[in-house]
Amino acid sequence: MNLPKKSEKEWKEELSDEQYQILRLKGTEPAFTGKFWNHKEKGSYKCAGCGALLFTSETKFDSGCGWPSFHSPEKDENIEEQQDTSHGMVRTEVLCKNCSGHLGHVFDDGPKPTGLRYCINSVSLEFEEEG
Numbered sequence: 001m002n003l004p005k006k007s008e009k010e011w012k013e014e015l016s017d018e019q020y021q022i023l024r025l026k027g028t029e030p031a032f033t034g035k036f037w038n039h040k041e042k043g044s045y046k047c048a049g050c051g052a053l054l055f056t057s058e059t060k061f062d063s064g065c066g067w068p069s070f071h072s073p074e075k076d077e078n079i080e081e082q083q084d085t086s087h088g089m090v091r092t093e094v095l096c097k098n099c100s101g102h103l104g105h106v107f108d109d110g111p112k113p114t115g116l117r118y119c120i121n122s123v124s125l126e127f128e129e130e131g
Contacts, residue, residue: 006099015049022123023049023101026086026093031066034122039068042130048123049101052078055118057130063110063117068125070118071110081106094118 006014011024021027031037036045045055045068055070063069073079077097084093084105094103103124110117 011049018123019048022121023099026102027121028104029067029121029123034067036068036122036125036127037066038062039127041127044074044128044130045070045120045125046128047078047096047099047101047103048126049096050099051126052096052098054078054096054103054125055120061111063119065117065119067104067119068122069110070120071112071114071116073118079103094120096124 008024012020015023018029022029042057044053046053053075054073056074059070059072059074061069061071080095080097080100081092082095084091091105091107094106095101096103101124104118104120107117107119108115
């Protein structure tokens, strides 16, 4: 899935204000407020910016952090990681590789089999129910 590059004006027109703030400006939704932090349905989580498949309910777990957490992406090729040194911290930012949308961060305190915790903003995701 290779998308043509969009201008910031086009992104502002297509996304809600909250989606734009998080996906394009690297914001973060408050913990325990997103629509998917406590979501238990079976299905796929896709990028709210471009529709790329990112995660599935099979890898989702309750980390207690207040954001949807996954131990691994469904398609590694749809995820990009880069160092984030904002807010006086050193973290690994997770981006959608197709549209460069900010998804959240990945930490090394997750469960088996990967030991990773992809901590993702609900606003960055759309859900497609299995079935």
